[in-house]
Amino acid sequence: MHPFALAAIGGVMIGTSAVLLMALTGCIAGISGIVGGLLPPKPVADRSWRLAFILGLVAAPAALRTFSGDVLIGPPTVGTPVLIAAGLLVGIGTALGGGCTSGHGICGISRLSVRSVVAVVTFIAAGVLTVFVTRHVLGA
Amino acid sequence: MRGTLTGLLAGFLFGLGLCLSGMTSPAVVQGFLDVAGAWNPALLFVMAGGVAVTFVGYRFLVPKSKPLWASRFSLPTATRIDTPLLAGAAIFGIGWGLAGYCPGPAVVSLASGRIAVVVFVLSMLVGMILVRWMRSGSRASMPSLAAEENR
Structure with missing residues (x-):
């Protein structure tokens, strides 16, 4: 199947997950929020569904490996120092901005939240600029 | 259950x-x-x-x-376009561009067993904890940071 068709099907699965979570538990399927709620200094009270969600995320590639023989996980494109810096930035940014590609991107846009649309435009612009600088200016 | x-x-x-x-x-x-x-x-x-x-x-x-x-x-109940939202999204975008990982795919990729992914996710958790820690200490002086988030 063409990668773009798979991408759209994957998107539909992500959307189905978000609707399921909202319909049954009333929660937004935002990964940074789900993970962040478990962290100190003040972890939230409803931790079990969050832990289960994360377990589900990690179990998915294992299931794919069983049925298709491929986990469909690509290798990192950068070295460890860049991964550490990028990880810190992603953690700080999503916690400060209150969401990531899923919470603001999928769920926020679907709720027609102006905050989320602004966040999505901002993080895509920052990402585009970053890739432009690292690949085409610095030539990394 | x-x-x-x-x-x-x-x-x-x-x-x-x-x-x-x-x-x-x-x-x-x-x-x-x-x-x-x-x-x-x-x-x-x-x-x-x-x-x-x-x-x-x-x-x-x-x-x-x-x-x-x-x-x-x-x-989420917040509607204001404020500095934490814009700065946070911009900071996230830079990290996203540098490594090509946002939180969801990074967590899923832990299943690959690659140490590099573990390093990324641990760094991400440290970043999140830093902000949560900062926010819990400055709730009174910075009300916008305490706003309900899109999570």
């Missing part, structure tokens, strides 16, 4: 979607952000598919007063 099982199922479905769509390959994500190079629009298809289903699904839920297994919908 029902909530936990829902979380597990939703997480599993979400993870499958991320893997199938190619979002668990940093090269594909960075390809989307590389508009001046060999642009890969795959992420657009993921967003389109995801938003289409979620938009329609959420509309069906709007008339309902509460979710099936909880007392209320936990929706």
Whole structure:
């Protein structure tokens, strides 16, 4: 199947997950929020569904490996120092901005939240600029 | 228990979607952000598919007063476009562009067993804890930081 068709099907699965979570538990399927709620200094009270969600995320590639023989996980494109810096930035940014590609991107846009649309435009612009600088200016 | 099982199922479905769509390959994500190079629009298809289903699904839920297994919908209440939102999104975007990982795909990629992914996720958790720690200490002086978040 063409990668773009798979991408759209994957998107539909992500959307189905978000609707399921909202319909049954009333929660937004935002990964940074789900993970962040478990962290100190003040972890939230409803931790079990969050832990289960994360377990589900990690179990998915294992299931794919069983049925298709491929986990469909690509290798990192950068070295460890860049991964550490990028990880810190992603953690700080999503916690400060209150969401990531899923919470603001999928769920926020679907709720027609102006905050989320602004966040999505901002993080895509920052990402585009970053890739432009690292690949085409610095030539990394 | 029902909530936990829902979380597990939703997480599993979400993870499958991320893997199938190619979002668990940093090269594909960075390809989307590389508009001046060999642009890969795959992420657009993921967003389109995801938003289409979620938009329609959420509309069906709007008339309902509460979710099936909880007392209320936990929706973000903040509407202000403030500095934390803009700065946070910009900082996240820089990290996203540098490594090609956002939180979901990074967590899913832990299943690959690569130490590099573990390092990224641990760094991400440290970043999140830093902000949560800062926010809990400055709640009184910076009310905008304490606003309900889109999570």
